[in-house]
Amino acid sequence: MKRVDDFRLKFGKKEFVPIMIGGMGVDISTAELALEAARLGGVGHISDAMVTDVSDRRFDTKFVKNKLQIYKHNIHNSDKSIIKFDLGALAEATRRHVESTMQAKKGEGLIFVNCMEKLTMNAPRETLQVRMASALDAGIDGITLSAGLHLGSFGLLAEHPRFREAKLGIIVSSVRALQLFLRKNARLNRLPDYVIVEGPLAGGHLGFGADWAQYDLATIIAEVVQYLQTEQLAIPVIAAGGIFTGSDAVSFLEAGSAAVQVATRFTVADECGLPKKVKQEYFKASEEDIIVNTVSPTGYPMRMLRNTPAIGAGTRPNCEAYGYLLDGNGSCAYITAYNREVALHPDLKTLSVMDKTCLCTHMRNFNCWTCGQTTYRLKDTTRRLEDGSYQTLSAEHIFKDYQFSIDQKVTLPEARPVGA
Numbered sequence: 431m432k433r434v435d436d437f438r439l440k441f442g443k444k445e446f447v448p449i450m451i452g453g454m455g456v457d458i459s460t461a462e463l464a465l466e467a468a469r470l471g472g473v474g475h476i477s478d479a480m481v482t483d484v485s486d487r488r489f490d491t492k493f494v495k496n497k498l499q500i501y502k503h504n505i506h507n508s509d510k511s512i513i514k515f516d517l518g519a520l521a522e523a524t525r526r527h528v529e530s531t532m533q534a535k536k537g538e539g540l541i542f543v544n545c546m547e548k549l550t551m552n553a554p555r556e557t558l559q560v561r562m563a564s565a566l567d568a569g570i571d572g573i574t575l576s577a578g579l580h581l582g583s584f585g586l587l588a589e590h591p592r593f594r595e596a597k598l599g600i601i602v603s604s605v606r607a608l609q610l611f612l613r614k615n616a617r618l619n620r621l622p623d624y625v626i627v628e629g630p631l632a633g634g635h636l637g638f639g640a641d642w643a644q645y646d647l648a649t650i651i652a653e654v655v656q657y658l659q660t661e662q663l664a665i666p667v668i669a670a671g672g673i674f675t676g677s678d679a680v681s682f683l684e685a686g687s688a689a690v691q692v693a694t695r696f697t698v699a700d701e702c703g704l705p706k707k708v709k710q711e712y713f714k715a716s717e718e719d720i721i722v723n724t725v726s727p728t729g730y731p732m733r734m735l736r737n738t739p740a741i742g743a744g745t746r747p748n749c750e751a752y753g754y755l756l757d758g759n760g761s762c763a764y765i766t767a768y769n770r771e772v773a774l775h776p777d778l779k780t781l782s783v784m785d786k787t788c789l790c791t792h793m794r795n796f797n798c799w800t801c802g803q804t805t806y807r808l809k810d811t812t813r814r815l816e817d818g819s820y821q822t823l824s825a826e827h828i829f830k831d832y833q834f835s836i837d838q839k840v841t842l843p844e845a846r847p848v849g850a
């Protein structure tokens with residue numbers, strides 16, 4: 431019986447344990463988590479979502495405060511189009527986040543940064559270009575393009591000295607999205623180094639519509655593998671979404687995937703950025719508690735726990751401080767929803783906005799509990815402590831469980847004393 435460790439992910443002549451920990455913004459996939467994946471010979475991701483805020487928290491910079499200072503006169507104005515990110519500050523925040531991670535890297539693995547196109551920041555092209563270029567300048571091993579079709583993203587990097595040397599990959603949820611990406615980038619003569627195929631059971635935003643349940647990862651992977659073979663394109667395919675055990679991973683590796691990308695099992699790792707209390711919510715969740723809704727202003731469906739505090743919260747839009755989801759015209763679907771509720775209930779002190787949420791504010795405060803479909807199984811991966819809570823696990827334990835387990839088994843961690 432095979433185990434994940436019998437396979438290797440190959441980039442050129444280099445070989446890696448075929449386990450990638452997926453990017454989880456905002457700082458849920460921390461540097462500490464990514465570093466463990468790299469130390470153990472796999473691939474870890476940090477995320478550049480809300481990176482100025484992440485830098486403020488990690489390095490005591492004042493990027494968010496400075497931006498708020500400039501725009502605070504606009505707080506009561508529903509038109510947010512004047513709010514612009516300082517590109518120099520964005521570059522500096524990215525540099526700090528990436529550089530400090532890369533300086534701490536040990537082991538043979540790699541660290542990539544997850545770059546979401548949907549973080550449009552009221553200047554989609556300029557801000558994405560700065561984020562990616564700055565990550566390359568700071569020595570990141572690779573960039574995973576996500577949350578968007580990224581038809582122009584390679585073009586934004588084409589002049590960068592590391593464009594052909596760094597690993598560049600894209601997340602897609604269909605063979606059509608991949609075909610479109612390859613067609614649009616053909617003139618650059620630079621293929622992606624890997625393609626992550628993310629199915630409908632993943633956490634975060636989904637690359638599917640309301641009919642997500644009709645799709646299945648194995649089928650999409652088979653279509654992608656077939657297409658690449660027909661086109662004679664040797665691009666490693668990485669399967670993501672709902673892969674919960676080492677045996678699940680092996681089935682994808684045997685079916686032509688070069689690696690797997692996993693995330694949900696690591697949401698309860700000690701190194702994961704979620705607060706301790708939120709990790710307990712993930713452990714406690716039952717299958718009925720996991721829902722897919724459209725509260726994200728990005729327009730993509732998103733999976734989350736039903737009791738997510740962000741749902742229904744009538745938070746005043748915080749774009750003067752954050753504003754990461756402002757589109758190229760300075761709009762965001764949450765601002766529209768919020769203003770509608772204010773107009774309907776002018777005298778209400780505490781508003782409820784049900785259809786959209788202020789994703790920046792709530793992701794920043796870990797109040798949007800996005801998760802994968804397998805979250806309800808997390809309780810089976812650990813021990814229950816005397817006080818009724820669940821024991822968190824080391825990232826190393828989870829990683830090695832994927833790497834070495836067989837027969838759909840999940841190895842429980844060593845017992846720890848309460849509070850440790």
Ligand SMILES: Cc1cc2nc3c(=O)[nH]c(=O)nc-3n(C[C@H](O)[C@H](O)[C@H](O)COP(=O)(O)O)c2cc1C
Binds near residue numbers: 451479544601695803
């Ligand atoms: C809490 C959480 C946050 C996530 N955030 C992001 C993100 O910011 N960007 C992204 O591309 N994918 C995100 N994802 C998707 C993961 O990177 C990964 O591809 C997917 O969840 C793998 O499936 P699994 O969680 O079933 O293992 C997130 C997943 C989780 C669980």
